[in-house]
Amino acid sequence: MRMQYWLMKSEPEDCSIDDLAARPGQTVPWYGVRNYQARNFMRDQMQVGDRVLFYHSSCAEPGIAGLAEVACAAYPDETQFDAASRYFDAKSSREAPRWLHVDVRFLAKTPLISLAVLRCHPALAQMRVLQKGSRLSITPVEPEEWQYIIDHLIGAVTLAPGTEG
DNA sequence: GCCAACGTTGGC
DNA sequence: GCCAACGTTGGC
Numbered sequence: 297m298r299m300q301y302w303l304m305k306s307e308p309e310d311c312s313i314d315d316l317a318a319r320p321g322q323t324v325p326w327y328g329v330r331n332y333q334a335r336n337f338m339r340d341q342m343q344v345g346d347r348v349l350f351y352h353s354s355c356a357e358p359g360i361a362g363l364a365e366v367a368c369a370a371y372p373d374e375t376q377f378d379a380a381s382r383y384f385d386a387k388s389s390r391e392a393p394r395w396l397h398v399d400v401r402f403l404a405k406t407p408l409i410s411l412a413v414l415r416c417h418p419a420l421a422q423m424r425v426l427q428k429g430s431r432l433s434i435t436p437v438e439p440e441e442w443q444y445i446i447d448h449l450i451g452a453v454t455l456a457p458g459t460e461g
Numbered sequence: 462g463c464c465a466a467c468g469t470t471g472g473c
Numbered sequence: 474g475c476c477a478a479c480g481t482t483g484g485c
Contacts, residue, residue, distance in 0.1 A: 305483090331468075354483055411484075429466035431482045 300346045301437035302337070303425050304364070304400065305353040313350050313362035313405050322402035327373045328383045329397055334434040338398045339370045341436075348400060349437060349445070351425065352408075359410035360445070367401040406450045419444045 304326065306312070316324055329335055348364040372393035375383035388394035414420055424435035 307483095333468090358484070429482095431467060433482085 300341065300343065301349070301439060301442040302342070302346060302366075303349040303351050303360075303423075303435050303437050305351045305425075305433040307354045308352045308361070309355065312352065313402070316350065316362070316364065316400070316402045317405060319402075323367050323399050325399050326397040327375050329373070329433060330383065330385070330395065331433065333432055335395060335397075337434050337436070339396050342366045342370065342398050344368060347403075347442060349442070350400075353433075357408055357410055359408050359414065360406065360449075361408055362405045363403040363450075364400045365403055367399040370396040370398050373397050409445070409449050413449070417444070417448070419448075
């Protein structure tokens with residue numbers, strides 16, 4: 297399957313782009329998703345190497361804060377089994393886990409591209425995250441949208457060799 | 462803190 | 474299967 301592109305929301309108080317960069321292996325398990333659409337994207341469509349727009353939400357300056365990639369296939373979310381976790385799900389079981397997630401690996405920190413700036417670009421008007429009432433924490437990004445953002449809004453970002461585009 | 466929009470739950 | 478009530482998200 298062709299490489300796909302995604303936008304993934306994270307509350308910076310929970311895990312910011314700097315937090316991601318500082319983690320062991322610069323990788324974070326994307327646990328805590330409790331929405332079926334978002335889960336299905338991770339479980340059914342994401343592949344290792346897929347590109348991710350790392351988006352800060354529920355904060356003073358919501359917007360794209362960096363680039364990341366999918367680091368592994370989806371696997372069961374441990375927090376659903378932990379009665380002490382805010383993500384505990386009594387209706388799930390190890391035999392039939394309801395919630396899965398991928399790991400996300402840091403690629404680059406970018407200048408913050410605010411929501412307001414994103415809305416200024418007609419080429420991005422169809423982005424899922426910009427639609428009225430859009431709350432989904434994981435949304436597909438069209439290749440054209442990704443390329444536009446890389447070319448026009450991010451500019452020269454240092455990526456590891458072989459990861460351009 | 463407000464509120465629009467959306468997803469989930471549960472009674473029927 | 475319908476749909477009202479409720480909870481959550483997330484920008485402002």
